[in-house]
Amino acid sequence: MKTVNLGFLGCGNIGGGVWHLLNEMHDEILARDGLDLRVKKALVLSIPLARTDVPAEILTESAEDVLTDPDIAIVCEFMGGSHPAADFMRRALENGKTVVTANKMALALNWHSLQAAADKSGAGLYYEASVGGVIPIIRALTVSLEADRIDQVMGIVNGTTNYILTRMAREGSDYAEVLADAQKLGLAEPNPEADVEGMDAAYKLSIMSSIAFHTRVTVDCVYREGITGVTAEDIACGREMGYTLKLLAIGKRRGDTIEARVHPTFLPADHPLSRVDGSLNAIFVHGAYCQDMMLQGRGAGDKPTASAICGDIVCAALNERPQRASLRYTEQPDPALTLTDDWTCRFFIRVSAKDAPGVLAAVASRFGQEGISIATMLQKGAGVSGRARLIFITHEASEHAMRRALAALDPDIAAVESVIRVEGE
Numbered sequence: 087m088k089t090v091n092l093g094f095l096g097c098g099n100i101g102g103g104v105w106h107l108l109n110e111m112h113d114e115i116l117a118r119d120g121l122d123l124r125v126k127k128a129l130v131l132s133i134p135l136a137r138t139d140v141p142a143e144i145l146t147e148s149a150e151d152v153l154t155d156p157d158i159a160i161v162c163e164f165m166g167g168s169h170p171a172a173d174f175m176r177r178a179l180e181n182g183k184t185v186v187t188a189n190k191m192a193l194a195l196n197w198h199s200l201q202a203a204a205d206k207s208g209a210g211l212y213y214e215a216s217v218g219g220v221i222p223i224i225r226a227l228t229v230s231l232e233a234d235r236i237d238q239v240m241g242i243v244n245g246t247t248n249y250i251l252t253r254m255a256r257e258g259s260d261y262a263e264v265l266a267d268a269q270k271l272g273l274a275e276p277n278p279e280a281d282v283e284g285m286d287a288a289y290k291l292s293i294m295s296s297i298a299f300h301t302r303v304t305v306d307c308v309y310r311e312g313i314t315g316v317t318a319e320d321i322a323c324g325r326e327m328g329y330t331l332k333l334l335a336i337g338k339r340r341g342d343t344i345e346a347r348v349h350p351t352f353l354p355a356d357h358p359l360s361r362v363d364g365s366l367n368a369i370f371v372h373g374a375y376c377q378d379m380m381l382q383g384r385g386a387g388d389k390p391t392a393s394a395i396c397g398d399i400v401c402a403a404l405n406e407r408p409q410r411a412s413l414r415y416t417e418q419p420d421p422a423l424t425l426t427d428d429w430t431c432r433f434f435i436r437v438s439a440k441d442a443p444g445v446l447a448a449v450a451s452r453f454g455q456e457g458i459s460i461a462t463m464l465q466k467g468a469g470v471s472g473r474a475r476l477i478f479i480t481h482e483a484s485e486h487a488m489r490r491a492l493a494a495l496d497p498d499i500a501a502v503e504s505v506i507r508v509e510g511e
């Protein structure tokens with residue numbers, strides 16, 4: 087039997103879930119793995135205000151009690167935010183303690199200094215729960231698929247936005263109405279910005295793409311558009327044309343170029359990601375050898391997240407040699423790979439057009455000048471002020487060419503109302 091003392095940095099929703107799992111599963115883990123896992127200290131901001139049923143004698147308001155205790159071998163970080171969480175994790179690693187974290191923001195923004203501290207001291211850095219909650223995407227990419235060449239990771243990695251889009255699609259409701267309801271139900275934060283503006287998904291994509299493509303894809307390289315501009319009308323028009331709208335985190339490698347983007351995306355209704363509804367997460371991966379595969383599960387919540395975190399804890403406690411991301415250790419991206427913001431995809435374009443002869447030809451001609459051809463068109467009768475709603479789905483086109491074509495459209499003839507990228511065909 088091996089006794090392993092753990093220290094928690096943070097003990098709220100996730101820390102409490104991990105505490106409960108470790109208590110409930112203690113004897114099974116001991117019998118199966120010979121590990122006696124004990125939580126020695128748990129840092130909170132304020133003991134009197136702590137929202138936890140972890141025994142008071144374990145709680146502390148001093149990070150030093152966790153970071154410098156020689157008996158604590160594994161530090162588990164569930165504080166959230168970049169600072170001081172990243173500083174605390176770095177200090178724990180420098181002190182030779184293995185770190186397990188669920189914090190995508192701190193990891194995505196400080197990964198290299200954390201990995202450097204881990205490399206220097208020989209401690210482990212584990213972060214399975216930082217992307218997709220319980221979905222084992224980090225292990226899939228770093229262990230199971232290590233020998234493959236991954237060219238696509240495409241995921242629904244934010245449960246709040248997937249819940250909002252699912253309800254907008256089912257009920258035909260507007261974004262603001264569903265968001266307010268999600269906030270009442272506790273499914274969206276009082277300040278939802280990080281979720282609805284795509285920041286949370288961008289942190290996760292930065293981590294997934296860096297691992298999948300063996301290069302550094304920093305958060306500021308991720309193109310980002312949230313769901314605040316999505317309308318029930320777009321969702322309904324897309325559905326009529328056979329598409330489902332999702333907020334996707336997309337990382338692709340095409341030859342020597344990498345693209346990383348988070349934006350609302352139409353997928354064919356029969357794509358596996360189209361059927362992932364509500365607060366579920368799913369990540370679709372394509373590789374030269376593994377081909378298409380998809381992992382699906384709960385991306386948040388204390389129990390599913392605790393399952394992923396405790397898997398890391400057991401793995402760290404069992405292995406003398408720490409698990410490492412198969413990431414080139416450099417502040418710079420791989421020089422052989424270029425990050426591009428000029429990807430190609432199909433586009434859904436909705437315009438309010440003058441109801442007059444020749445308008446369609448004028449729009450098609452603008453697109454044609456940029457080498458963009460139209461695959462499908464739908465007209466939705468006369469809209470505001472006698473103008474017609476026209477919806478185009480294009481063939482594959484370059485992002486830059488599309489921006490130029492749209493900028494050149496005369497708004498008196500065709501005012502652009504929505505531009506949504508189409509993937510998965």
Ligand SMILES: NC(=O)c1ccc[n+]([C@@H]2O[C@H](COP(=O)([O-])OP(=O)(O)OC[C@H]3O[C@@H](n4cnc5c(N)ncnc54)[C@H](OP(=O)(O)O)[C@@H]3O)[C@@H](O)[C@H]2O)c1
Nearest residue numbers: 096097098099100130131132136164165166188189386387
């Ligand atoms: N919630 C999810 O479903 C989920 C899923 C996957 C990953 N995660 C990640 O897990 C982490 C924790 O999330 P959570 O939902 O558990 O957050 P939470 O409920 O707000 O808990 C945060 C904990 O950290 C403590 N804390 C915060 N700042 C501190 C500071 N400066 N000094 C000392 N203690 C501090 C808080 O103390 P008090 O108790 O005194 O306030 C609380 O115990 C985040 O990084 C999140 O992104 C969450």
